[in-house]
Amino acid sequence: MAVAGMRRMSFVGLVREKEEILNKLQDFGLVHISSFNELAASEAAARGDDDGADLSDPAPEELMAGNDLYAGISEKRKILKKCIEELAPFDERKKSLFSFLRPVKAGEIEDAYARRESILAEAYSVIKTDEKIKDAEEAQARLESELSSIAPWKAYPYVPSLANTSFTVTEFLSAESQKEADSFSEALTAEIPESGSYMISADKGLYCFAAVCLREDQTKLDRLISSGRITRYDFSNVDSAPAEYAGNIENYLSKLRDSVSAFKSDREEAARHIGDFEMLYDRLGIEASKMVADANFANSSVTFSFEGWVPSKNEKQIRSILEDGHICHVEFRDPRDGELPPTKLENGFLGASIEPVESLYSLLRYGQLDPSAIAAFFYALFFGFMFSDAGYGIMLTVACIIILVRCKLKENMRKYIVLFLVSGISTIFWGVIFGSWFGNLVQTVTRGSFALKPLWFDPQDSANTEHFLAFTLLLGVIHLFTAMAMKAANLIAKGKWLDAIFDVLFWYIFYIGEILFLLPYIPYYGKTAFCERFSPYGIYFLLAGFVLILFTKGRKSKNPFIKLFGGITCLYSLVDMLSDCLSYTRLMAMGLATSVIINVFNSIAASAAGLDTAGITFRFIVFVIIFVAANLFNFAINALGAYVNACRLTYIEFFGKCYEGDGREDSPLRFDTEYVYIEKDDKANVRR
């Protein structure tokens, strides 16, 4: 549970050793190299002028604009990426539901890098093949449509493009019905006596015929054609008899099909090398990130220098690595005011599990206490409360364990799964407490003769509704007070004892007063002996808290009036606190929704299977089918609901009180890979 302390590192070395130094830094993987933006900002801060300081690291593309070597590598990576994506559907390696990094040995990836020219050539040819396949398929579609339009004319024995003579015109026409064709030929003979129409083929829905007339009558013929529902064919480019022409097309098509299947088998063949493409892609990425780091170095003709951030506990290690065999100078110092070191979270397995959820909110600012472990504990607690079924909890837990054991997941995904694992255990806990094992499954199946008793109480029993609601409010108060304690701890850690007293302790008094004052109106707890004993003191706490806050809240303002009475706005905080607490009633709503819906499905399944009348018969299968399908649905919907609502309680109610975000991301120079994972012991051997 902590944010790693950072030390500022300054380095000066020889240009001729730069490549080696870069390699060592990348192997080490913990040095965050500062950009020129940051250097300028920290100089400005040292001058005491920190307005408009831009700490953001420029995007690599921006930084490397104009660097041809980098552009070349990016281009190659783009090609490889495209190639990997094109080939992915033909990849025959075992796939898993979750993306994971494929472990490789350093030797393999170096081998791929050595063969980069041939691998790239292959990638280019994959992309070319892909284009060829697309072209061929287009041509195929075009030819097929041409074939289908020429097919009915196979009976026409002459060459259509030569059908027009100096004196006569021939039109190739079709109608949709015999009647239309007949009426056209009647109209033709009536209108143009010196003409003829010849049926070529008659099929259901397509009647093809040729009409011949003198050239001088062509306009009449055109008018006739456009007046009826007649389709005209343009065969001016058909330079052989239709039967022969169709035969040619068919020949060509079969060749085309052969070549497409040849291309496709090429592609499938190439898909076997997808591993090479992935390794080269990542290996080039490693080169690219070194170049980006290099771009942040200041160079003279002989020496180069850079500044960066290193976790304090690794200081000695990095010094000995860099000074070993190199002529250089390394210095470390603590961060100054105005400098913002990157945030490197160092959490145990519980705290780390919630890091991805936190990163969706905002990255913790350097110098804050890390509330991750506590946040994760409450997250799991609330998730379990909302999911609240021991059966579902077991499903979730087992699924997470299987995934964790069997898949080598990407870091973020692994953390998520750990979070759900812990949440699953918490779900089992609450399920046992409230006696829900797939709802009332046992009771339903045994027709009420046996029921698993809840350890505490059954929230669905209407006698317990008030107790359930009150309990969720209690959980809320605990969560909110923990957040305030976290804030106090943060202030104390920075030595601001007075702030901790003014901004947290006084508020505790104020809020405890409010809660005691309102306690008689809270269902269930309002009727306890505790309430009777203590709630009369609520008003004194409330008033004392109010007075204390009234005179201290505005203490930092320069306006004397606000200084004295700035605390008046704390009255509004009473409403805030109330609405924050009410927000926790979602725990009740989601918790009840899960278990009520399971029970509904159970009783639907039971009555569909006739369990309540016929006893256990073959219809038990019906019960099982409905039960499984309905519960999978309910599981998915409610897991999502529990996830988002637990996120909300964490973000707004908890982090809102104690989390200072907008930290800088720690992006040290390291092996950043997308597809492969270089096995740890071998990392040092890359490039050697």
Add this chain to the structure above:
Amino acid sequence: MNLFMFLAAAPVQSAPSWENPAKFFNWGGVAIALIGAALAVVLAGIGSGIAVKNVASAGLGLLSEDPKQFMPALVLSLLPSTQGIYGFVIAFMMLGKVTAGMDFASGFSLMLAGLPIGIVGLLSAIFQGRVAAAGIQLAAKQPKHWSRAMILTLLVEMFALLSFIISIFMVNR
């Protein structure tokens, strides 16, 4: 647990109740309570249906641009569906309270329990759907920050939640 028994056990009347209004008030409690249950599930369901339709079509638009954004599209589309579930839960709890031959007054008060989640569910789902659809726009432009859209969308749901709690209390009164 057989919640549907009350239907089988409903009193058989010699004359239809509309011929004798007094009889309806003696025996119509079941019908009135059922109307309440229907309102809870129907109104909330309509609201969720409309909202999910709107968000899901916006989500499809997003997917047509960027198929990798399935998670934001799915989560945001599902968010306004909770009102329908709340309505369903309330309707079901109400069915559990309907007893054969319950009198008009208790049937009527049971019906009222369906109204908070029915009405607020209908409207809040539709409004939540608008926020979620805007969230889809955000996911399209700023894929990294879609979780914020998720949180803001949840703010609207708060009110359905409060009605749901009140409905539970009214049913269990």
